[in-house]
Amino acid sequence: MSAHPTHESAHDTHHAHSHGAGAGHGSFKGYMTGFVLSIILTAIPFWLVMGEVLDSKLFTAVLVMGLAVVQIVVHMVYFLHMNTRSEGGWTLMALIFTLIIVGIAIAGSLWVMHHLNTNMMPMTHEMMKNMP
Amino acid sequence: MSATQVQNTDEKPVFYLKEEHHPENSTMLGFWLYLMSDCLIFAVLFATHGVLGRNYAAGPSPADLFDLNLVAINTAMLLLSSITYGFAMLQMERNAKMETLVWLGITGVFGAAFLGLELYEFYHLILEGAGPTRSAFLSSFFTLVGTHGLHVTFGMIWLITLMVQVRRYGLNPENRRRLMCLSMFWHFLDVIWIGVFSFVYLLGVLG
Numbered sequence: 001m002s003a004h005p006t007h008e009s010a011h012d013t014h015h016a017h018s019h020g021a022g023a024g025h026g027s028f029k030g031y032m033t034g035f036v037l038s039i040i041l042t043a044i045p046f047w048l049v050m051g052e053v054l055d056s057k058l059f060t061a062v063l064v065m066g067l068a069v070v071q072i073v074v075h076m077v078y079f080l081h082m083n084t085r086s087e088g089g090w091t092l093m094a095l096i097f098t099l100i101i102v103g104i105a106i107a108g109s110l111w112v113m114h115h116l117n118t119n120m121m122p123m124t125h126e127m128m129k130n131m132p
Numbered sequence: 133m134s135a136t137q138v139q140n141t142d143e144k145p146v147f148y149l150k151e152e153h154h155p156e157n158s159t160m161l162g163f164w165l166y167l168m169s170d171c172l173i174f175a176v177l178f179a180t181h182g183v184l185g186r187n188y189a190a191g192p193s194p195a196d197l198f199d200l201n202l203v204a205i206n207t208a209m210l211l212l213s214s215i216t217y218g219f220a221m222l223q224m225e226r227n228a229k230m231e232t233l234v235w236l237g238i239t240g241v242f243g244a245a246f247l248g249l250e251l252y253e254f255y256h257l258i259l260e261g262a263g264p265t266r267s268a269f270l271s272s273f274f275t276l277v278g279t280h281g282l283h284v285t286f287g288m289i290w291l292i293t294l295m296v297q298v299r300r301y302g303l304n305p306e307n308r309r310r311l312m313c314l315s316m317f318w319h320f321l322d323v324i325w326i327g328v329f330s331f332v333y334l335l336g337v338l339g
Contacts, residue, residue, distance in 0.1 A: 028219075042211065046204050046334070049337055060338060064334050067330070072327070075322060075326065076323070079214060079218060079319040098171050101175070102171060105172070109180070
């Protein structure tokens with residue numbers, strides 16, 4: 001039992017440095033890096049849309065969404081302190097699971113509803129009048 | 133959890149827990165799981181807006197309604213509140229109570245500015261006759277952005293409550309844990325806002 005106190009104190013010091021789950025401790029440098037990156041990643045899509053920089057709307061839309069994804073990753077890493085180690089990887093597992101569900105919900109909804117729209121029988125004005 | 137029984141001289145059993153409980157860690161993981169479930173709520177609202185966002189019912193379109201300058205200022209407010217909350221957390225780690233409170237206060241001001249601008253926008257939309265009942269697009273818009281705004285409102289209530297708690301009881305372990313939970317909540321709301329301004333406002337105006 002004599003080894004117990006040392007084990008306890010070792011555990012305590014370890015404990016102080018491992019508040020996993022996105023509550024990990026950031027540094028001033030980390031927060032500033034995230035902040036500057038966020039400003040750049042926010043300014044570019046606003047500039048693209050407000051300045052009508054690109055001719056192709058589709059390309060602009062893809063760029064805007066791509067930059068949004070990059071900025072979300074920046075926020076996750078620098079502000080929420082996501083990494084593979086916090087909580088023994090459980091926070092990352094929960095995040096990946098959530099992202100899969102989010103992907104299915106959004107992509108699935110858009111896909112199904114788009115097909116419902118395009119496969120709907122075209123309705124003429126006369127048919128509309130005879131609707132119940 | 134294995135317990136070892138040690139016989140004392142007075143025959144009274146004494147139990148030692150070899151593994152200690154981790155209340156802080158499980159709170160953080162639990163709160164993270166809550167945020168993930170909240171993420172699913174927003175995912176469904178984003179999907180709804182994705183489906184209904186082009187159904188204007190011969191009413192106004194995003195390009196007619198949205199003022200991107202206002203949205204840009206709003207985005208800046210939320211981003212600034214995120215970084216100032218980060219500074220509050222850094223001060224909390226230094227055990228500086230007053231500085232923590234000051235940064236939390238600044239965060240609250242930016243949060244209030246965000247909410248004020250959003251309410252101003254909603255008020256003007258409704259005045260222009262573009263309320264949630266106007267079209268499917270506006271219904272899904274008000275539901276999505278309104279839900280985010282409601283989250284920020286509750287975050288503000290939580291922030292003010294914690295400021296009073298820290299003022300009264302100092303930076304004790306309980307308040308530190310609460311501040312860390314609110315930190316995650318606040319940064320998470322900023323993450324959701326990235327999706328809102330990109331998907332709803334910018335892509336909406338783009339048409």
